[in-house]
Amino acid sequence: MDSLKDVRVLLADYLAGKVSLDSFEDAFVQKSWNVHRDAPEARGWVSAVELLLSEFSSGHLLESRLRDELRPFATNYVMSISFDGIQQPQMESGIKWSRVVVQIGAAADTLPSVVFG
Numbered sequence: 001m002d003s004l005k006d007v008r009v010l011l012a013d014y015l016a017g018k019v020s021l022d023s024f025e026d027a028f029v030q031k032s033w034n035v036h037r038d039a040p041e042a043r044g045w046v047s048a049v050e051l052l053l054s055e056f057s058s059g060h061l062l063e064s065r066l067r068d069e070l071r072p073f074a075t076n077y078v079m080s081i082s083f084d085g086i087q088q089p090q091m092e093s094g095i096k097w098s099r100v101v102v103q104i105g106a107a108a109d110t111l112p113s114v115v116f117g
Contacts, residue, residue: 004042007031011049012074015067025053049073 010031014024032046049070056066 004035004045007035007042007046008074011070015071015074021063021066028053045073 007028010019010024010027013019014021019027028049032042032049035042035046052061052066052069055061056063061069
């Protein structure tokens with residue numbers, strides 16, 4: 001069974017021009033078919049990529065726009081937060097679709113918060 005990591009590598013290869021769009025689509029369909037069995041959190045990721053491919057196939061996206069829309073799916077993001085010089089745990093983007101709320105100050109109901117996700 002192929003892992004989501006393998007599918008992401010395939011996507012990165014397409015974005016880097018190592019494989020054609022047709023080759024990417026064919027391999028993506030095969031490799032992502034059951035990836036949710038190994039990584040249940042991958043369902044949303046795979047569905048989002050499939051939707052973009054469908055929009056391209058139906059003529060709603062140019063290939064250049066498709067590449068732009070797919071790029072975040074092959075990119076890792078790292079965020080580090082510090083308050084008064086105290087480093088908080090580092091968070092790295094993953095495949096899970098989650099929401100991160102950073103509370104600023106002691107009382108969350110009276111001070112602003114920053115929401116990522």
